[in-house]
Amino acid sequence: xxxxxxxxxxxxxxxxxxxxxxxxxxxxxxxxxxxxxxxxxxxxxxxxxxxxxxxxxxxxxxxxxxxxxxxxxxxxxxxxxxxxxxxxxxxxxxxxxxxxxxxxxxxxxxxxxxxxxxxxxxxxxxxxxxxxxxxxxxxxxxxxxxxxxxxxxxxxxxxxxxxxxxxxxxxxxxxxxxxxxxxxxxxxxxxxxxxxxxxxxxxxxxxxxxxxxxxxxxxxxxxxxxxxxxxxxxxxxxxxxxxxxxxxxxxxxxxxxxxxxxxxxxxxxxxxxxxxxxxxxxxxxxxxxxxxxxxxxxxxxxxxxxxxxxxxxxxxxxxxxxxxxxxxxxxxxxxxxxxxxxxxxxxxxxxxxxxxxxxxxxxxxxxxxxxxxxxxxxxxxxxxxxxx
Numbered sequence: 001x002x003x004x005x006x007x008x009x010x011x012x013x014x015x016x017x018x019x020x021x022x023x024x025x026x027x028x029x030x031x032x033x034x035x036x037x038x039x040x041x042x043x044x045x046x047x048x049x050x051x052x053x054x055x056x057x058x059x060x061x062x063x064x065x066x067x068x069x070x071x072x073x074x075x076x077x078x079x080x081x082x083x084x085x086x087x088x089x090x091x092x093x094x095x096x097x098x099x100x101x102x103x104x105x106x107x108x109x110x111x112x113x114x115x116x117x118x119x120x121x122x123x124x125x126x127x128x129x130x131x132x133x134x135x136x137x138x139x140x141x142x143x144x145x146x147x148x149x150x151x152x153x154x155x156x157x158x159x160x161x162x163x164x165x166x167x168x169x170x171x172x173x174x175x176x177x178x179x180x181x182x183x184x185x186x187x188x189x190x191x192x193x194x195x196x197x198x199x200x201x202x203x204x205x206x207x208x209x210x211x212x213x214x215x216x217x218x219x220x221x222x223x224x225x226x227x228x229x230x231x232x233x234x235x236x237x238x239x240x241x242x243x244x245x246x247x248x249x250x251x252x253x254x255x256x257x258x259x260x261x262x263x264x265x266x267x268x269x270x271x272x273x274x275x276x277x278x279x280x281x282x283x284x285x286x287x288x289x290x291x292x293x294x295x296x297x298x299x300x301x302x303x304x305x306x307x308x309x310x311x312x313x314x315x316x317x318x319x320x321x322x323x324x325x326x327x328x329x330x331x332x333x334x335x336x337x338x339x340x341x342x343x344x345x346x347x348x349x350x351x352x353x354x355x356x357x358x359x360x361x362x363x364x365x366x367x368x369x370x371x372x373x374x375x376x377x378x379x380x381x382x383x384x385x386x387x388x
Contacts, residue, residue, distance in 0.1 A: 053229060054094060054119050054226050055119075056184075057119065057184045058115045058180055058183055059200055059273075060088055060089040060270070060275065061268060062263075062264055062268050063089060063201075064088075064261040066091050066094075069092045069095040069096075070099075073095050073099050076096075076101065077256070079101065079102060080102065081254060082096045082101045082102065083255045083257070083258050084096075084104070084105045084106070084258075085106050086106070086243055086260045086262050086263060087116055087238065088109070088270075090115060090116030090117075090119045092260065092261075093105040093116060093119075093120060093238070094116075094119045094120055097233075097234065097236050098231060101257075102234065103237070104236070105237070105238045105239070106239045106240075106241050106243055106249070107239075107240065108241060108242045109270055109271070109289055109293060111275060111284065114176050114180060115176075115180045115184075116238050117238050118175070118181070119180065119229075119230065120238070121230075121236075122232025122235075123175055123232060125227050128175065128177065128223070128227065129224075131173070132220060135174070138170050139167050140166070145162065145165045148164065148165050154206060155194065155206060156193050157193050157210040157212040157213060159212050160215050164215050164281065167215065167216070168281065168282070181219060181223045181226060185218050186278050186281060187274040187277070189213045191203075192213045192218070193210045193213050194211075195211060244306040244307045245310060246310045246311060247314055250314040251314065253315070255315050256316075256318075256319055256320070257320045257322070258311060258320070260322070261324040262304065262307075262341075263293065263295055263304075269295055271286045271289055271290045301340075304341075308346060315382065316382070317383065317386070319382045320381055320383075321345075323341055323379075324378075325337030325338060325376050326374070337375070337378075338376035347386070347387055348380075348386055348387060348388050350378045350380045350385075352379075353376065354374060355374070355375060355376075355377070
């Protein structure tokens with residue numbers, strides 16, 4: 001969402017309206033001065049979920065809208081160098097790859113990086129399906145498989161749990177795409193074993209009697225569902241790394257566009273819910289992963305300041321920086337994400353649009369939550385406004 005105006009007075013007027021109004025936006029367009037004849041419009045979101053895409057491969061928490069990402073990226077200059085410093089499972093980087101941009105994604109959650117690689121790395125589709133069939137046959141014939149760890153095993157029918165562990169035992173040779181499907185199928189099986197009473201993004205209580213789900217067929221269906229969405233080109237760089245030190249792996253002045261949804265302002269736990277089950281099954285130390293993520297509200301401002309300063313070293317003087325952020329209640333007072341990031345960012349006078357939506361991936365939560373969700377799109381145009 002590159003934003004600029006040919007007239008400073010007009011931009012100031014737009015800034016005033018957007019900063020002081022709670023709007024459900026229809027269309028807002030502003031020309032970008034240093035990318036002539038280009039416009040970026042930020043539209044009202046009627047829905048944020050697209051089930052007919054690769055993004056349903058895994059139910060990662062806090063996943064941003066692929067529909068919105070595609071809308072924004074389609075308006076960027078072709079062949080731009082785009083960085084998502086908090087890429088999660090790769091919604092933005094996949095949509096940018098589809099449109100031919102030079103893309104780099106960074107996230108400090110290695111599980112999320114595997115999912116992102118699974119969406120974006122090139123694969124031989126015929127070989128992948130053949131390899132999966134062979135692996136399932138091999139898993140069937142294993143004479144011994146270790147039992148599923150006790151904590152996650154409570155959520156699965158015992159036959160389903162055993163099948164999951166059989167696949168885990170033969171998964172060493174899986175590509176990131178097959179691993180992403182495997183992890184997503186674990187989440188799907190957990191939900192099915194519990195009678196589909198959980199939402200697509202959040203687990204609930206255990207619902208006995210647990211239903212027996214054929215995990216082998218669940219995995220195969222998931223692979224078949226998503227495999228045709230993998231494009232694999234142009235090549236994407238994905239780093240499992242801390243955004244607070246992103247300047248150590250991304251060259252200085254090399255990024256044209258930063259587009260991201262940073263860790264949630266209310267310090268969402270990105271290792272919880274379905275990811276907790278998957279990590280426990282894989283034997284990943286969840287606490288160690290969580291310690292490396294920006295998800296503690298007590299240190300959130302300090303951590304984000306460090307990340308923004310590191311980002312400032314990899315952008316150049318005409319870069320566009322786009323953050324999609326939300327709100328938080330602190331001691332009964334609403335703190336807008338756009339105000340928070342505007343204050344701590346090293347860049348001057350962002351353009352802000354606030355909007356709302358209701359249609360999420362979970363219809364259940366839409367019914368439970370009476371209020372509409374609000375978010376802000378914060379855009380710093382260094383070519384127009386520069387740094388503080």
